[in-house]
Amino acid sequence: MPENNKPQQAKKIDLAVKSALWLGPLKSQAKASSQKGSQPGSQLGKMQQPKGQLVDVLVARGRIVSVAPVGSLDVHAAKEIDARGLLLLPSLTDVHTHLREPGQEYKEDIASGLCAAAFGGFSNLLCMANTRPVNDTASVTEFMLEQARKSWPDGPRLFPIGALTKGLRGEELAPMADLKAAGCMAFSNDGRPVASTELFRRAMEYCQDLGRVVIDHCEDPWLAPAAGVNEGEVSSRLGLAGQPDIAEAIQAARDVLLAEYLGAPIHLAHISCEKSVAIIRMAKARGVDVTAETCPHYLTLTEDEVAGYSSSAKVNPPLRPRSDVEALLDALADGTIDMLATDHAPHAAHEKEVEFDAAPCGISGLDTALATSWELVRAGKLPFGAFLRAWTTAPCQRFGLPVNTFAPGDPADFLLFDQDATWVVDPQTMKSKGKNTPLLGRTLRGRVVAHFLAGKSIV
Numbered sequence: 001m002p003e004n005n006k007p008q009q010a011k012k013i014d015l016a017v018k019s020a021l022w023l024g025p026l027k028s029q030a031k032a033s034s035q036k037g038s039q040p041g042s043q044l045g046k047m048q049q050p051k052g053q054l055v056d057v058l059v060a061r062g063r064i065v066s067v068a069p070v071g072s073l074d075v076h077a078a079k080e081i082d083a084r085g086l087l088l089l090p091s092l093t094d095v096h097t098h099l100r101e102p103g104q105e106y107k108e109d110i111a112s113g114l115c116a117a118a119f120g121g122f123s124n125l126l127c128m129a130n131t132r133p134v135n136d137t138a139s140v141t142e143f144m145l146e147q148a149r150k151s152w153p154d155g156p157r158l159f160p161i162g163a164l165t166k167g168l169r170g171e172e173l174a175p176m177a178d179l180k181a182a183g184c185m186a187f188s189n190d191g192r193p194v195a196s197t198e199l200f201r202r203a204m205e206y207c208q209d210l211g212r213v214v215i216d217h218c219e220d221p222w223l224a225p226a227a228g229v230n231e232g233e234v235s236s237r238l239g240l241a242g243q244p245d246i247a248e249a250i251q252a253a254r255d256v257l258l259a260e261y262l263g264a265p266i267h268l269a270h271i272s273c274e275k276s277v278a279i280i281r282m283a284k285a286r287g288v289d290v291t292a293e294t295c296p297h298y299l300t301l302t303e304d305e306v307a308g309y310s311s312s313a314k315v316n317p318p319l320r321p322r323s324d325v326e327a328l329l330d331a332l333a334d335g336t337i338d339m340l341a342t343d344h345a346p347h348a349a350h351e352k353e354v355e356f357d358a359a360p361c362g363i364s365g366l367d368t369a370l371a372t373s374w375e376l377v378r379a380g381k382l383p384f385g386a387f388l389r390a391w392t393t394a395p396c397q398r399f400g401l402p403v404n405t406f407a408p409g410d411p412a413d414f415l416l417f418d419q420d421a422t423w424v425v426d427p428q429t430m431k432s433k434g435k436n437t438p439l440l441g442r443t444l445r446g447r448v449v450a451h452f453l454a455g456k457s458i459v
């Protein structure tokens with residue numbers, strides 16, 4: 001080894017992953033060619049998947065040391081992994097899950113939810129506050145973090161979201177400073193959106209003072225709340241009371257107007273329709289500090305899933321017509337929708353296997369999110385750069401989480417993904433306790449073969 005390579009050579013390499021396929025730019029090359037404000041993936045084109053190159057990944061002390069063309073680094077690693085035939089991806093971050101513990105462990109518990117996350121490709125998980133009791137006191141937050149540490153000490157990392165209001169009742173603010181001190185990374189009344197605009201305004205101001213972002217489930221509380229089916233052709237044919245898309249868009253408009261007026265940040269959860277997209281697009285053009293997420297099911301399924309009174313497709317907000325799906329795909333590609341999230345909402349079989357009206361809303365999503373969203377990249381409907389932004393950089397930047405961009409020093413959180421492996425979604429293949437998904441029985445392509453978190457193997 002030449003003398004000038006000594007600093008690199010001196011570093012002890014703990015893990016070397018060899019010959020993985022990487023579809024993005026390499027960080028050293030990226031600096032030279034695309035530093036001038038170009039979006040990641042913008043040069044990749046919408047209708048074709050990039051060819052990529054084979055790379056070796058070196059990890060030391062839980063961090064990326066280097067990602068370089070295969071064979072260009074001569075190292076001795078404590079552990080070597082042969083990744084031929086596998087795709088390299090940074091681990092995903094999910095800012096919207098329901099883990100049901102404490103209180104409804106028969107639906108899901110923190111251990112089973114983190115298991116589904118590990119196998120589903122997620123390194124960071126933000127979990128909502130609608131547990132029993134509600135996560136509106138520091139002791140509940142601490143309990144959640146302790147359960148995560150006990151069950152999955154090496155991660156996936158859990159970041160609880162605190163309640164905006166006590167008991168999610170929408171009457172009185174929760175003790176958000178205490179919740180932040182206990183470890184809450186954001187605040188939301190998800191599941192029971194705050195009807196009072198005055199109270200919601202005060203919640204936003206309080207969170208702004210705390211340096212935390214409010215996540216809002218946008219739903220007008222009087223327009224057929226939680227109907228679980230879109231108001232339109234399908235709902236009239238079935239004789240069900242549907243919820244119109246304006247129920248979401250009206251609250252999205254309220255929220256961005258408040259955010260602009262207060263100069264405060266807002267994050268809009270699970271956006272499902274074109275009208276909300278138009279509002280977000282306008283707000284961003286006006287410089288409002290708004291970010292938004294949508295979920296794989298709003299990009300891949302339509303209201304037709306409900307046609308046979310299928311309660312597994314009952315979700316809030318409801319699945320929409322094809323035109324909304326197309327608008328969401330465009331909005332995700334152009335960045336109007338910043339990120340993806342699962343809205344993982346596990347329920348027990350006996351709860352869903354009832355009449356449509358009586359069934360709870362929600363789809364179990366951690367097991368299937370990566371495969372279904374990767375199918376969009378494969379089909380040319382989602383650029384690879386937008387996929388990476390939506391599952392990694394955008395959620396991490398918004399909520400202040402560690403993110404792996406494969407630059408030296410980044411946390412070594414990454415996956416080896418077999419994009420051609422097929423598997424059938426069924427109660428045995430799903431790690432979540434919640435088997436409630438309209439995808440049951442369907443064959444998906446793409447499986448996580450290995451998952452490293454801070455350089456440690458968790459799958």
Ligand SMILES: [Zn+2]
Pocket residue numbers: 190191217269270316
């Ligand atoms: Zn929600």
